[in-house]
Amino acid sequence: MANNPTVAADTKNKGSKSKIIIISLAVVILLLGGFVGYSLLSDSSEIPFISKLTEEPEPVEVQVPLEEFLINVSDENGDDTAIVKLEVSVSSYEEGAEELINQEIAKVRDAVIHVVSNESIDTLLKRENGSFIIKNDLKNRINKSFGEDIIDEVYITNILTQN
Structure with missing residues (x-):
């Protein structure tokens, strides 16, 4: 039998193709192994798409509008003859806050009435940095x-005074 040069060349080509495939697979496996090892040993927040997968969802602000308040307050003479009509919304980022606020609405309303009724018209309308000072007092009293600390912010949506 004579040596067939075509068969020998085909065998040689198949051998070199197999080596190329094996080397390529080895490189891919090494790269994947290196990446997995790096991500396990390092802080995952440094790897953008890994940190997106493991990030906690952003907290959602919940706003709860309260029913209108009509509260007697002291006028500039110190008499309880002034009336304040007040509309307030409270907000929170706590999970389940809306349900808790609605369940305990009497506590919230009592806190607002307590704070406002202990103010005079002058102190009630006092502002600092463009915002009513009383908002912080309301938030603290409700909490x-x-x-x-459930309430993050108090919004005064309407305020009207009458002497």
């Missing part, structure tokens, strides 16, 4: 009534 105190819950025994924890």
Whole structure:
């Protein structure tokens, strides 16, 4: 039998193609292994698409509008003859806050009435940096009534005074 040069060349080509495939697979496996090892050993927040997968969702602000308040307050003479009509919304980023606020609405309303009724018209309308000072007092009093910081912000949506 004579040596067939075509068969020998085909065998040689198949061998070199197999080596190329094996080397390519080895390189891909090494790269993947290196990436997985790096991501496990390093902070995942440094790797953008990994950190997106493991990030906690952004907290959602919940706003709860309260029913209108009509509250007697002191006028500039110190008499309880002035009336304040007040509309307020409270907001929170706590999970389940809306349900808790609605369940405990009496505590929230009592806190607002307590703070506002202890003010005079002048102090009630006092502002600092363009915002009513009383908003912080309302937030603190409402959170105190819950025994924890649930309310993040108090919004005064309407205020009207009458002497």
